[in-house]
Amino acid sequence: MSRQALFATAERLLPAITLGLLLAAIFTEQPRAMSYFGLNLLLSLAIPIMFATLAQMMIIAINDLDLSIGSYVSLVACIGSTLLTSQPWLGALALVCGIALYAAVGALIEWRRLPSIVVTLGLSFVWLGLAVTLLPTPGGKAPAWLSGSMRAQPAFAPLPIYFAAVLSLVGWLVVSRSSFGVILRGAGGNARSVARAGWSLLGIRMAVYGMAGLLGTISGLCLLGLTTSGDANLASRYTLVSIASVILGGGSFIGGRVFPVGAVLGAMTLTLAASFLTFMRINADWQIGAQGFILVAVLALRAMLSRGREAA
Amino acid sequence: MNPGSLAPAERTRPAAPARGSEVFVDLRGVSRNFGAVQALRPIDFQVLRGECLGLVGHNGAGKSTLMNVLSGTLNASAGTITVNGADLSGRYDVRVAHHAGVRCVFQELSLCPNLTIAENARIAHPALRGIGWRKRAAALMQGALDQVFPGHGFGMGDVVGEMPIGRRQMVEIARAFTETEDEARLVILDEPTSSLDQGAADQLIAAARRFAAGGRSTVVISHKINEILAVADRVVVMKDGTIIDDRPRAAWTRDSIVEAMGHAAERIRTTRVTTATADTVVEVPSSGSGSLAFRAAKGEIVGLAGLAGHGQTDTLLAIQSRAGGAKVSGEVALVPGDRVVDGVFPLWSIERNISARWLPDLTQGGLIRLGSERRKAQEWGARLALKTPDIRDPILSLSGGNQQKALFARALGSPATVILMDDPMRGVDIGTKQDVYAMIAKEADMGRTFLWYTTEMDELYYCDRVYVFHYGRIVKELVAAEISEDAVLRASFEEHA
Numbered sequence: 001m002s003r004q005a006l007f008a009t010a011e012r013l014l015p016a017i018t019l020g021l022l023l024a025a026i027f028t029e030q031p032r033a034m035s036y037f038g039l040n041l042l043l044s045l046a047i048p049i050m051f052a053t054l055a056q057m058m059i060i061a062i063n064d065l066d067l068s069i070g071s072y073v074s075l076v077a078c079i080g081s082t083l084l085t086s087q088p089w090l091g092a093l094a095l096v097c098g099i100a101l102y103a104a105v106g107a108l109i110e111w112r113r114l115p116s117i118v119v120t121l122g123l124s125f126v127w128l129g130l131a132v133t134l135l136p137t138p139g140g141k142a143p144a145w146l147s148g149s150m151r152a153q154p155a156f157a158p159l160p161i162y163f164a165a166v167l168s169l170v171g172w173l174v175v176s177r178s179s180f181g182v183i184l185r186g187a188g189g190n191a192r193s194v195a196r197a198g199w200s201l202l203g204i205r206m207a208v209y210g211m212a213g214l215l216g217t218i219s220g221l222c223l224l225g226l227t228t229s230g231d232a233n234l235a236s237r238y239t240l241v242s243i244a245s246v247i248l249g250g251g252s253f254i255g256g257r258v259f260p261v262g263a264v265l266g267a268m269t270l271t272l273a274a275s276f277l278t279f280m281r282i283n284a285d286w287q288i289g290a291q292g293f294i295l296v297a298v299l300a301l302r303a304m305l306s307r308g309r310e311a312a
Numbered sequence: 313m314n315p316g317s318l319a320p321a322e323r324t325r326p327a328a329p330a331r332g333s334e335v336f337v338d339l340r341g342v343s344r345n346f347g348a349v350q351a352l353r354p355i356d357f358q359v360l361r362g363e364c365l366g367l368v369g370h371n372g373a374g375k376s377t378l379m380n381v382l383s384g385t386l387n388a389s390a391g392t393i394t395v396n397g398a399d400l401s402g403r404y405d406v407r408v409a410h411h412a413g414v415r416c417v418f419q420e421l422s423l424c425p426n427l428t429i430a431e432n433a434r435i436a437h438p439a440l441r442g443i444g445w446r447k448r449a450a451a452l453m454q455g456a457l458d459q460v461f462p463g464h465g466f467g468m469g470d471v472v473g474e475m476p477i478g479r480r481q482m483v484e485i486a487r488a489f490t491e492t493e494d495e496a497r498l499v500i501l502d503e504p505t506s507s508l509d510q511g512a513a514d515q516l517i518a519a520a521r522r523f524a525a526g527g528r529s530t531v532v533i534s535h536k537i538n539e540i541l542a543v544a545d546r547v548v549v550m551k552d553g554t555i556i557d558d559r560p561r562a563a564w565t566r567d568s569i570v571e572a573m574g575h576a577a578e579r580i581r582t583t584r585v586t587t588a589t590a591d592t593v594v595e596v597p598s599s600g601s602g603s604l605a606f607r608a609a610k611g612e613i614v615g616l617a618g619l620a621g622h623g624q625t626d627t628l629l630a631i632q633s634r635a636g637g638a639k640v641s642g643e644v645a646l647v648p649g650d651r652v653v654d655g656v657f658p659l660w661s662i663e664r665n666i667s668a669r670w671l672p673d674l675t676q677g678g679l680i681r682l683g684s685e686r687r688k689a690q691e692w693g694a695r696l697a698l699k700t701p702d703i704r705d706p707i708l709s710l711s712g713g714n715q716q717k718a719l720f721a722r723a724l725g726s727p728a729t730v731i732l733m734d735d736p737m738r739g740v741d742i743g744t745k746q747d748v749y750a751m752i753a754k755e756a757d758m759g760r761t762f763l764w765y766t767t768e769m770d771e772l773y774y775c776d777r778v779y780v781f782h783y784g785r786i787v788k789e790l791v792a793a794e795i796s797e798d799a800v801l802r803a804s805f806e807e808h809a
Binding site: 177179182183185186188189190192193194196197198199255256257 | 384385405406407410418422423424425426427431432434435436438440441442445446473
């Protein structure tokens with residue numbers, strides 16, 4: 001293998017290596033975590049984060065940024081713990097409307113050439129407002145089928161591992177392998193050339209935002225299934241975590257470079273990082289900073305590898 | 313791959329008399345306005361089957377607008393468009409054009425840099441979908457590249473953004489010749505060879521001829537008149553948004569084309585009266601065995617020649633950063649060649665773009681002296697005959713050639729005494745070029761040193777000395793009278809031929 005190929009491979013494997021190292025560190029510190037239940041506990045909260053990360057990844061693939069995903073996931077959890085339990089059909093309708101709204105926002109951004117950051121930042125307050133209206137104080141109750149299914153204990157491996165595997169596979173097929181994924185990433189790489197080839201950027205953006213809305217909805221429902229009750233601020237940190245996960249997974253903010261498998265691994269890494277720091281008995285006040293440090297270290301390593309590849 | 317391979321005998325088309333006269337594309341009374349500006353006056357334009365049409369004219373003549381209309385990326389303001397006998401006016405767009413077999417390779421590169429070669433084929437072909445589309449896309453691109461650029465050495469999984477600009481252009485050209493259920497019947501090449509080296513350019517010309525021999529058509533737009541003469545069956549000259557001349561190839565000469573474009577005959581083969589002095593200002597030691605050392609004197613114009621991408625740019629960048637043992641006395645300014653990537657600040661005004669390099673000399677107490685900035689920018693705009701109503705307009709309001717002039721102003725207006733030029737005339741019209749050549753000669757006379765990487769042979773005649781690069785090494789030094797296209801090509805192909 002040439003030096004260049006070696007660097008390129010190392011760069012691609014970096015998200016997996018990071019996750020592996022983190023797991024190894026956790027297992028050395030807490031050998032009991034190396035069990036079905038240990039892994040389940042450690043990773044169950046990664047499930048909604050994986051979905052939110054993939055939603056963010058769709059948006060980042062076309063050079064946009066979604067600052068509303070956290071409050072949208074919270075809103076879904078609020079809808080789920082109120083309407084979906086009391087009036088299932090109305091609840092389902094509300095969720096479908098949410099996805100349609102997402103697609104409409106995509107259309108608005110393309111049609112008026114608005115910066116996605118501004119639109120989605122504004123939108124995050126809309127979602128938050130709706131969530132507070134629906135559920136002024138934390139509470140509500142998840143539908144029994146939802147919390148039941150999130151408690152499932154499948155054979156061989158805990159539920160989060162199955163989720164990670166299936167999400168990686170589907171994400172990879174749709175974004176990295178399918179002919180649709182090429183158009184999607186192409187729009188991020190050179191929108192004008194995609195438009196010149198006769199594709200509708202409006203259609204692409206609507207599809208992308210719609211898919212992000214769908215993934216955000218699933219994320220909210222999974223989160224609700226785990227927590228069993230809703231809160232308007234339940235997932236507000238998801239916005240930044242999802243962005244960090246996409247980047248940690250090898251993606252770039254611009255240029256249509258996104259990697260679904262990496263993003264899923266990145267989401268797991270960031271979830272585990274919090275637990276790891278707790279195991280290390282690092283003061284909670286320092287944890288956010290320490291998480292940031294891990295992120296910076298990995299990104300620095302990636303930059304070094306990519307520079308090494310260019311120099312080789 | 314020598315330039316003599318396009319002898320007239322080979323250029324004549326194999327007999328295909330019946331098809332030769334059939335009209336493939338017929339535009340009648342087509343015009344296009346941008347606001348109050350009439351970029352295209354009502355014109356009639358035909359392309360025949362099996363014809364290779366050369367289209368010339370300087371920037372702003374309307375060539376690109378016409379080609380954009382023909383390829384469906386711009387709607388015509390008026391007129392009818394008939395392709396292959398079917399009247400498509402009113403519903404003509406990119407998809408319809410593609411379906412009818414009309415393809416366009418645009419002047420600015422329009423591949424997606426984050427995608428592989430095969431994936432870029434998918435962007436152009438809606439039909440590449442479903443199970444196994446990757447294999448089909450790779451086979452399609454492999455076939456097209458093999459056909460147009462035999463021996464290209466691309467892997468279909470290579471990511472486009474990691475290739476040098478010349479290689480990207482090869483991929484883009486080849487993509488225009490790919491066929492799925494939509495055939496390629498007319499390929500428009502807008503400045504196709506601007507980043508190609510001579511070898512690839514010759515391959516492309518040969519491919520365009522073969523394409524024509526198969527009853528398909530091409531339209532070639534180029535500022536390189538020799539190329540037009542080598543490839544075209546018919547040459548159309550545009551000026552001010554209309555067609556001013558249209559004759560078969562045999563009726564043209566190089567001089568008559570240039571004359572028709574509205575410029576005095578190009579300065580060819582004039583040897584420069586050197587203004588070089590004895591003081592050496594730039595020295596780069598030899599980079600290894602068989603490589604010559606690089607040297608430039610005050611007031612000298614030194615050319616960096618050879619095939620595109622053989623280390624000329626790297627040498628300029630090493631001089632700029634004084635890396636690799638390069639010794640430079642005095643300040644250095646670079647005129648970039650790839651405007652979009654390393655040249656303009658797209659959101660800034662012309663003035664700010666020009667003054668970007670001067671700011672250290674324009675500040676007082678950490679603040680920019682706005683008055684002198686404007687005065688100086690205006691002065692340089694006037695000196696380079698920048699065509700703009702107001703220097704405060706956005707840089708993108710300028711045509712490509714005028715944007716390049718602004719980049720020249722940025723370098724020349726700085727106190728730098730060594731000016732590095734990274735193939736800055738790529739795809740620039742002859743009028744702009746003449747203005748800039750004159751400015752370079754004048755500035756050299758005043759003691760500035762120019763290091764000029766160029767892919768255009770004609771520009772080497774403006775140099776005092778030329779270094780020929782080959783695979784990162786300097787293999788030949790040509791002094792004044794020795795400089796000729798032949799000598800450069802011989803040095804470029806000598807070793808690994």
